[in-house]
Amino acid sequence: MRFRLALLDMDGVLVDTPSSWVTVHRHFGVDNSGNAKLFYEGKIDQLEFMRSDIMLWKAVKRDVSLKDLEELFSTVPMMPGCRETIAALKRQGMRTAIVSGGIDILAERIASATGIDTVVANGLEADSNGLLTGEGILRVDIKDKSKCASQIMREAGVGKDECIAVGDGPSDLSLFRSAGRCIAFNPWNSSIEAEADFVVRTKDLREILKFTGGDTI
Known part of the structure; x- marks a missing residue:
């Protein structure tokens, strides 16, 4: 099976912090x-x-x-191997998407630095002076990421069997159920391991490439 879309959690996967x-x-x-x-x-x-x-x-x-x-x-480090992994996924013919309950400011920074195609993350409302109003902008339901995943898949013209999903915790369970191949990256909860096809236990994102097909660097 040739995969055409990678659905990626951000916190703990693309960045080396458990939560933005x-x-x-x-x-x-x-x-x-x-x-x-x-x-x-x-x-x-x-x-x-x-x-x-x-x-x-x-x-x-x-x-x-x-x-x-x-x-x-700007001080939050990317996960080791993040840039190389996104580049390799693209060479394999995949579109890449962040689906995160984290904050869009960080997600957009990572996407810009790596060339990730699509970002769906939650936002912070600000006034005309750029000051937070106290309200959030809800784009990703952390209890059901499948809604966002389905929209991205429709827009890309991709079916479930053509998707991979990468996550690290319970909020990624619904993301996993949207994909044909699921990779738990440094999982911090046993529930995500139970749903994963493969588990990576190292802070080097390039290790997921062993399970995506194609080149590994």
Whole structure:
């Protein structure tokens, strides 16, 4: 089978950080565990989860700007082998897409640096001065990435058997179910391993190329 599309999680896969949201939380010295508990217990929806997290930052610094976050995310390292892996996937004839519940500022930076074709990630609303309003922009349902995956596949004219998916945690389970071949990259949860066709346990993204067909460098 020749694959034509790679659906890629970002946090923990394309970048060497477990969460772009947590990167910001750590920068401002805040703890969102209470918000996360409410979300995963179904007591708040994802937009309210995002809003609650953003307000934690604004409680520390009222005027948080997109530029502040661009500067912060410029320090987040790409996963070793990321550039080479995207280039190899393209040589194999694949389109590449980020499907991430993470923050689009970082996703766009990675896409620009590597030539990834499509980015779908969540955003942060800002006013005319570039200051965060406190609202999030919901594009990716972290409990069901398959909606985004299906749209990308339709636009690319690609079927399930022509897709690979790469992820590292439970939010990627729905992404895996959208693809014909699934690769767990440094999985931090056993549920994602159970759904994976292959598992990579090293921080070198080039290792996934053993399972995508074609060249490996």
